Amino acid sequence: MNTMHWKTRTMKISTMRNTFKPHRLLPVCLSLLLLLTAGCTQKQNEKPHGATGKPSIVSLAPSLTEMIFAIGAGDQLVGRTTACDWPAAAAKVPVAGSFGRPSLEVLAAMHPDLVVDVDLADEEMGKKISALGIQRESISCKSPDDIPAALRRLGKLTGHTREADSLALSISEGLALFKNSANARKNKKSVYLEIWDDPFWTGGNGSYTSSLIAYAGGSNIGDVVEKDYFEISQEWVIEQSPQVIACMYMAKESSAAAKLMNRTGWSSIAAIRNRQVYDRLDNSLFLRPGPRVLEGIKQLQRMIYPEESAVR
Numbered sequence: 001m002n003t004m005h006w007k008t009r010t011m012k013i014s015t016m017r018n019t020f021k022p023h024r025l026l027p028v029c030l031s032l033l034l035l036l037t038a039g040c041t042q043k044q045n046e047k048p049h050g051a052t053g054k055p056s057i058v059s060l061a062p063s064l065t066e067m068i069f070a071i072g073a074g075d076q077l078v079g080r081t082t083a084c085d086w087p088a089a090a091a092k093v094p095v096a097g098s099f100g101r102p103s104l105e106v107l108a109a110m111h112p113d114l115v116v117d118v119d120l121a122d123e124e125m126g127k128k129i130s131a132l133g134i135q136r137e138s139i140s141c142k143s144p145d146d147i148p149a150a151l152r153r154l155g156k157l158t159g160h161t162r163e164a165d166s167l168a169l170s171i172s173e174g175l176a177l178f179k180n181s182a183n184a185r186k187n188k189k190s191v192y193l194e195i196w197d198d199p200f201w202t203g204g205n206g207s208y209t210s211s212l213i214a215y216a217g218g219s220n221i222g223d224v225v226e227k228d229y230f231e232i233s234q235e236w237v238i239e240q241s242p243q244v245i246a247c248m249y250m251a252k253e254s255s256a257a258a259k260l261m262n263r264t265g266w267s268s269i270a271a272i273r274n275r276q277v278y279d280r281l282d283n284s285l286f287l288r289p290g291p292r293v294l295e296g297i298k299q300l301q302r303m304i305y306p307e308e309s310a311v312r
Contacts, residue, residue, distance in 0.1 A: 054159040055113035055135075058096050063141055063290040064116050065090055067151055070167055070291035073158040079110050086284060104128055114157060141289035143211045144297070148172045151291070167291060174294040175215065178301075182217040189304050191218040192242035192271070193286070194260070196249055200232045208289055216300035218244065238265055244304050245271040247279040248286060255279050278303050 058079030059065040065084040068077055074089055079096035096110060097103040100121040107115065107129060115136045120126050129136045137157060141150050148168035155164020182188075191213050195201045203209035204225040213220040221240045222230070247256035256279035261272050271277050285296035302309045 055157070057158065058102070058107060058110060058112045058115045059084060060097070060100065060102050060115065060117035060120070062086070062099065062284070063288050064118065064139060064150075064154070065093075066288070066290040066292065067147075067154050068116075068158065071151060071155055071158065071160045071164040073154070073160050076158060078112050079106070101125075102129070104132075107134065108132055116154070116157070141208075142206075143208060144175055144215060144289065144293050145211075147289055147291070147293055150289075171291070171294060175297075178215040178217075178294075178297050182215055185217045188217060188219040189243040190221050190240065190270075191244045191246070191300075191304060192221050192237060192240065194245060194247050194249075194256075195229065195287070197247075197256070197260075200234065200237070201229055202232055203229050209286060212286060212293075212297055212300055213304075215297045216304055218300070218304045234263070234265065238269060241269050241271075243270045243274070243276060245269070245277045246281060246286075246300075246303060247277070248281065248283040250280070276303070276306075 054073070054076055056078045057068060057073070057076050059068055059077060060081055062081065062084045065077070065080050066086055068074060069087050069089065074087075077090075077093050080090055080093045081097055081099045081102070082095055083099040084090045084093070094106075094110070096106045100117070100119055102115070102120075102125065104125070111132070112134060115129055115134055117126075117136070117138055118140050119138070126136055126138070137153075139150050139153055141147055148171050151164045151168040151171070152161070155161040155168075158164075193202055193209050193213070195203065195209070202222045203220065204227040205220075205223040206226065207222070207228040210220040210223055221237075221242050222232075245257075245260065247260060249256060257277045260266065260279075261275075261277055266272055281299070284290075285292055285299060
């Protein structure tokens with residue numbers, strides 16, 4: 001299941017417990033001592049760079065990893081999270097921790113020039129990263145409209161401003177075309193994105209998924225709730241009777257769409273009657289703000305209005 005869902009589903013961050021392990025303390029102390037000693041040789045305002053003349057980077061978010069590769073800075077990436085699975089080249093980059101939860105030991109050993117994140121599970125970790133003498137930048141993307149600015153910022157940080165500006169402009173222009181097309185629609189189909197089915201979760205008003213649906217020309221049934229992501233009941237979905245349903249997960253035994261269409265009491269829903277229920281989707285396109293945003297919107301548009309794709 002996508003990491004974004006897990007973060008939003010819990011909505012709470014558990015208290016981290018510190019455990020004292022003497023056999024692991026000595027290597028960490030030595031690493032920190034070496035880093036602090038090395039830091040004394042640099043001028044305070046001097047930006048550190050790797051062997052390529054550009055900063056080495058650790059990305060703590062899948063969306064940022066995608067952006068880094070998209071602007072041509074993939075060779076500067078020396079660390080990533082376990083959730084960073086695209087592009088394929090990302091798999092060759094060493095792991096520095098999980099999404100929002102980096103390993104301080106690993107970061108100290110890697111000693112990158114720059115760490116980028118969207119949100120850390122424990123903000124105290126950000127202070128600890130800075131204490132290692134590593135530059136940390138937090139780049140948040142909550143809507144498709146935030147992506148161009150995030151790309152441009154990464155371009156400046158990595159030394160790839162030309163590539164980043166070009167991609168940012170392309171995405172901005174693409175979003176504008178989708179927005180104009182969506183605004184011209186008079187009868188927009190209602191859409192239900194089922195992010196998880198145990199319990200049932202969907203995106204509300206202001207969520208990234210809601211923005212994608214809007215750009216694709218649909219109307220998100222979750223917009224009646226002023227939350228990013230929230231738990232719902234089956235009765236509520238049946239009452240809304242969405243015209244399109246997309247499952248953002250994989251079922252274990254059968255297809256998620258087939259399982260959904262056979263749910264008790266769901267046969268009256270418009271999407272099931274008209275067989276507009278979809279699954280086996282690359283949920284990273286729909287749940288992860290990144291450089292493939294236009295591709296995600298296009299796929300949603302084809303799902304919502306398949307009759308238009310057939311005519312073209």
